[in-house]
Amino acid sequence: MPATRPLLAFVLALTLAPTAVLAQSDGWRQVWADEFDGDKLDASRWTPAADCGGGGNDERQCYDASPDTVSVKDGLLRLTVVKRKTRGLANPWAGPTGPMKTGDYASGKIVTQGKASWRYGRIEARARVPGGQGVWPAIWMMPELSTYGGWPKSGEIDILETVNLGAPCEACDGGRENRVFGTIHFASDAAGAHRQAGGSTVIPASPDGFHVYAVEWKPEAIAWFVDGREYARVTQKDWKRDDAEAGPAPFDQPFHLILNLAFGGRWPESANAKGVDESALPATMEVDWVRVSQR
Template identity: 75%
Template sequence: MSRPLAVLAVCSALLAAGPVHARDDWKLVWSDEFNGTALDETKWTPAIDCGGGGNDERQCYADSPETLSVQDGALRLTAIKRKTWGVVNPWAGPTGPLKAGDYASGKIVTQGKFSWRYGRVEARARVPGGQGAWPAIWMMPELSTYGGWPRSGEIDILETVNLGAPCPPVGEACADGRENRVFGTIHFAGDATGAHKQVSASTPLPASPDGFHVYAVEWSPEAIVWFLDGREYARAKPQDWKRDDQPASAAPFDQPFHLIINLAFGGRWPESVNAKGIDEAALPATMEVDWVRVSQLASQD
């Protein structure tokens, strides 16, 4: 999940124009169809913290039926207004100073249970709107092989912020004056000092009868490619993420990454754009995930 995100560099050169036909040589290696009545904790770990995600987000993550549930064949992460306590620094472990937040929400991760290097990860999901709502499906390195963030990279498969909130026209996106974009982004170190750089692109989120869309990334040594409902809308290659002091290479996106799904509320990015700040009228906000699937090619096994 993007951090920090003060200004998005939307790289029009990354945008692709036509539909992409699905390959038939992918092999499913991991999935969760969310068909049970509880989260499968052999695959996921619920987050419990008030760390703010490194973005000054306002929610605390809580493992409670109100914020995290599996029902009617879908994962449901819900942001609500509720005073919640949690650790300030989740990266230091479950102990340490505590803080309280005014909002609670849900987040799940596969770290320590499942990670992979290269492949296709896709999810069918419905995301909420409202000023401050920030749902995301993203990947972080299982181990910080190249150092702390952003040196070891980050791959954001899906992010939306403030859907439906006022939006100044930006090309074809937000043409009706309302936020309607989905973002795909990678974060990495731009030089030997570890200075943060990112490559980001967006595409309008089309209307659908039930609000569900399929978000996907195909990740290989040659490229990271983003799709919405089977249509490619962005592509990055090693030369796009290379460090200024090094030649292009697959690093840091050549290591195993794990999967994260969360619903944040507030934070530096959503609060700095659209109507600014947060709007509690957006709560309760629910992100639903019908399924998530990871596939690999035989050459990636």
């Protein structure tokens, strides 16, 4: 009997955690994850944001860590935007003593900055995103240190963005917004002129609305996936600076993770039905898990 126990344990491990085994296939090894199995946000992995900075995009929400905006329950992280007066720093990048601002909406945003960052890897999340005009969920990455200067010189990697899902869209199948976007942002010259590259795809049908959104980030290329299917790819030549003294590429430094749900902002408010529709609130992005693997 004792000789069978290691085999039994191995079989149980395969049965109960197949995703962990899959994460080590094709040379990838899982190095970090959050399965959101507890009843509160894991403070060793994430820091909730608390500010009214608007992401630099004129977003309308303020972020806080209230139970109605950031919660973990039933194996899911929930980031929710609600209509509620919220006060916070108007410009969090200027430091903790800057001017304050009051917003009409509150929402959730969590970051791994200072706790976990990675240089290259497969970063993936199983998530269900909300719809509505002005609703803007995102899973993305920013440089842990701005080695090459302020945004966009040090880069940005957007793993998942949707805006205004379900709103009228002339360019979309069925006439309704149904796309997911994957994008990198970078500087095209030494002066910091903004450029972006990436792609989009129609979000496939799903029985429960959940999908696995992923990016594979390597020194020579960055590719985006939905449910294991690649839909966009960029290479070093796509983010190469125009000036002769280009220097090193921005996407060769550690980046940390950000999950947030914005409401309003220049992009969603200029697209589809324009502006924001409060009937979409409350809106919630649900995240089943986030995993990081490296070769």
